[in-house]
Amino acid sequence: MSDTRSAAWDEYSKSKPQRRPTNARGDTTWFNWTQYADHGPGAEVLNLKAGDSVLDLGCGSGGNAAHLATPGMKAVGIDLSPKQLAKARERWPDVDGMELHRGDAVAFLRETSTIFDAVYSVFGAAWFTDPGLLLPVVHANLKPGGVLAFSQRPPVEGCYGCQASYIPRGPDEDPAIVKRWDYAPEIWCSLLKEYGFWEVTATVLAACEHDRRTTGTLLVRAVRGDQPRLF
Template identity: 35%
Template sequence: MTGTADLWHHYGRARAGRDRAVPGAFHWTWSQDGGPGPELLGDLSGRTVGDLGAGAARHAAHLAVRHAPARVVAVDASPAQHGTATDLFGHLAPRLRIVLSGAVPHLHTAAGAYDVLYSVFGAVDFTDPRELLPAAAAALRPGGRLVFSTLAHHVGGAPARTDVTASEIPARTPDGGTATMRRWVLRAHVWAEVLDGAGFTRIGTEVLPATGEGPRAADTLLVTAHRPR
């Protein structure tokens, strides 16, 4: 991360100042107000769970407190997000472990360490899937599960891409300057093809319609896959 602007510096700062509670619910949708919950992850009792691109670790904190895993590891490459997560939920250690790292480097150090991996508009969106998904497969134990929610189309309505190509989206530097970052917004069949190529099986996709209207409304693509036993 040295020499690279933290483009997540501003994200969630206002909420962190007013809301320090462990969330009472877990949502996959873009609007974070509906759809299925953590049941898609399976029974987490005694399991080791990884949140890839955890941000402020609100989803991870919910799982750690309410679903009796052995451990939830909240991984994020942003120093600002790591700092916010530590400030909000560091007291939940050791059940919640907050890690400052890119998802791919972390997964490369964790072969066969996880029962479940998930991403809620997190690292799966912002990391080349041809690098991330094979690393995720290797980090899962046989029979392990990957679940992620991502955009079903670009915010604003442009369709998802038909190949594994990133889009450039607006971002802000810590000093408020303008920048861009890469985001992978892919059609369901493209995600399925990359998952298959990474060694996953039992791949499922579902579109969850937006619950509201407006320029920031978007449908959610929910994806599940398994490492073979």
């Protein structure tokens, strides 16, 4: 486990408040793919039902996992940041079926024996992990026909592949730096197909029309094929 990355995400957690008690509709749990509140599709993207198992790669403070566990799914979350996981346990102490682990997403997938019905990442580990390492182990731990879906900011035009993200720290400290992987939608589609995924879509969801920000959200969805990729 990288202490440097853990410290960076602990620092990031300081800037993120706890999820609201309810959303705009009055729901106490909800699923959100985008950086805009009460905007975009929900958990239906994952095509899950009660009793299914689902893995959140970079679960943060646990809001999406709690939403899936509430109707009876087994929601497993993995995150590098102990502070983020502490926030999840504080915010959702009574949610049955939610299991949280501290660790690296690739290492967790290599070690677990669980085959998941769906795997997802919301501005999480799928953005901050080399897809050449992550996609094979997701494929190996996803049932045939299971869904992989992830969201992140769209890439800046011309800035593709491994990029640097800067997380502010104190006024007298340099920012923490973590790597992220940015690709155009068509490149994500090609990569996922190369690693054995079918029915791949990559769409940029427009920003909320009532928000002053204009950056949309890249949402990628794929289905695990019957045959693993041969290495």
